[in-house]
Amino acid sequence: xxxxxAAGDLLQQVRAHDFGAxxxxxxxxNRIDAVVAMDRLIRSAQAEQVAQIxxxxxxxxxxxxxxxxxxxxxxxxxxxxARNISPSAAGTQLGLALAxxxxxxxxxxxxxxxxxxxxxxxxxxxxxxxxxxDYIVLDAGIAPQLPGLTHIKTGQxxxxxxxxxxxxxxxxxxxxxxxxxxVTMFPDTDGVAILQVRGKAxxxxxxxxVLDAWAHGLHGVGxxxxxxxxxxxxxxxxxxxxVHADAVGVEIELVMDAxxxxxxDGEGNGDGDNAVELTGYGPISPDIxxxxxxRAPDLFIRRLLVDPVDGTLVxxxxxxxxxxxPLGKHVRARDRxxxxxxxxxxxRDADHIHEFADGGPTIKExxxxxCRRSHAIKGQPGWTVRSHGKASVWTTPTGHTxxxxxxxxxxxxxxxxxxx
Ligand SMILES: [Zn+2]
Numbered sequence: 001x002x003x004x005x006a007a008g009d010l011l012q013q014v015r016a017h018d019f020g021a022x023x024x025x026x027x028x029x030n031r032i033d034a035v036v037a038m039d040r041l042i043r044s045a046q047a048e049q050v051a052q053i054x055x056x057x058x059x060x061x062x063x064x065x066x067x068x069x070x071x072x073x074x075x076x077x078x079x080x081x082a083r084n085i086s087p088s089a090a091g092t093q094l095g096l097a098l099a100x101x102x103x104x105x106x107x108x109x110x111x112x113x114x115x116x117x118x119x120x121x122x123x124x125x126x127x128x129x130x131x132x133x134d135y136i137v138l139d140a141g142i143a144p145q146l147p148g149l150t151h152i153k154t155g156q157x158x159x160x161x162x163x164x165x166x167x168x169x170x171x172x173x174x175x176x177x178x179x180x181x182x183v184t185m186f187p188d189t190d191g192v193a194i195l196q197v198r199g200k201a202x203x204x205x206x207x208x209x210v211l212d213a214w215a216h217g218l219h220g221v222g223x224x225x226x227x228x229x230x231x232x233x234x235x236x237x238x239x240x241x242x243v244h245a246d247a248v249g250v251e252i253e254l255v256m257d258a259x260x261x262x263x264x265d266g267e268g269n270g271d272g273d274n275a276v277e278l279t280g281y282g283p284i285s286p287d288i289x290x291x292x293x294x295r296a297p298d299l300f301i302r303r304l305l306v307d308p309v310d311g312t313l314v315x316x317x318x319x320x321x322x323x324x325x326p327l328g329k330h331v332r333a334r335d336r337x338x339x340x341x342x343x344x345x346x347x348r349d350a351d352h353i354h355e356f357a358d359g360g361p362t363i364k365e366x367x368x369x370x371c372r373r374s375h376a377i378k379g380q381p382g383w384t385v386r387s388h389g390k391a392s393v394w395t396t397p398t399g400h401t402x403x404x405x406x407x408x409x410x411x412x413x414x415x416x417x418x419x420x
Contacts, residue, residue, distance in 0.1 A: 001030050007044040007113060010037050040113030047111035047120075053079060054097040060397070074397060077340075077377035081394060081402045082344040087373045092121075098125040102135040107142035118151035126158035129173030134165050141165075163251035187281050191288040195235075213236060220304035277409070282336070311408030312390055331367045334406050340374035341394060341402035348372045353387045368392050368404070 061071040079092040100107040110114045217231035233245035313334035329351045338345045347369035354360030382397030
């Protein structure tokens with residue numbers, strides 16, 4: 001059932017089908033058919049989205065003969081804001097779009113729903129070392145093998161094909177890949193964060209084995225912490241050079257509105273309802289904050305006074321002229337994350353919304369925290385960003401407009417995200 005229906009008609013037909021009227025066993029079979037049919041619909045919609053992005057990039061690249069900017073960055077900015085996704089996710093999608101332009105048979109499988117977006121990505125990721133001419137050979141060779149493969153097997157099949165086509169390019173790519181090292185940090189829930197390290201496999205395995213052996217050794221002689229706790233604390237002690245992981249210095253921010261401030265004894269020790277933020281991480285529960293405060297040898301507490309109406313930051317430190325001083329810290333404390341609509345990356349720059357060079361003042365109303373990529377997008381030709389009260393308004397080269405509010409630091413305040 002539904003397998004002969006064109007993708008464009010699927011949603012309507014599945015919704016119109018009266019599953020309740022199917023005979024008992026047949027209804028379940030038909031529901032599975034509907035699940036499969038929806039996969040086909042989703043995939044062909046994803047392929048269409050990617051095709052539209054490729055077209056947009058082509059048009060933007062032509063415009064750049066006049067504008068002298070970076071077409072890719074410009075398209076990434078448009079897609080990021082329109083889809084409310086990070087520039088990095090938009091960049092991955094653009095990369096897929098541009099590569100599939102050179103892989104028409106693979107693209108055909110994707111747009112008919114025969115392979116998933118994950119599989120299409122696997123082909124693109126594994127073939128990035130190939131030249132344009134080699135893509136033609138890969139496309140013809142790999143496409144017939146793909147239907148029915150998982151995305152992992154698709155990646156492996158592509159890797160084998162790429163080595164057959166150009167072993168030297170595959171070797172060069174492997175070298176570049178092994179040199180692509182990074183350490184990233186993600187906040188998790190309940191006062192937990194994740195540290196992720198990408199490096200050469202043998203080094204990562206060696207580091208893991210040392211931690212694992214050390215933890216099992218200590219555990220074997222009576223250390224009461226579990227293996228995961230010993231490994232984590234040992235890693236933190238060796239990286240920071242401190243003797244006990246619990247002894248790291250912390251900076252926390254106590255968030256309060258004027259009402260809460262008046263109800264406290266002036267030291268922030270009120271009724272215990274204040275939101276507490278661990279600097280560089282985000283909100284933590286008051287109990288965890290108490291535990292941190294009790295243990296930390298170096299503790300910085302900073303009070304943030306927020307607007308009782310919309311919950312945005314009113315005061316943190318006395319003003320100064322330069323963004324890298326207290327004013328920069330205010331902007332970081334107020335914005336928390338990159339202010340580009342759709343982006344949640346860490347703030348790298350305190351940006352003058354109205355450029356300093358064009359007479360924009362160095363005051364908090366003209367400042368927003370941005371990540372590097374969003375800052376670069378803002379500087380592309382055809383983009384305008386202006387202040388609107390506490391918000392900034394982003395207009396893209398296609399004329400789409402997005403509004404970015406500073407986030408409420410107290411959770412009850414939820415500003416609207418889109419202007420239109
Ligand atoms: Zn950003």
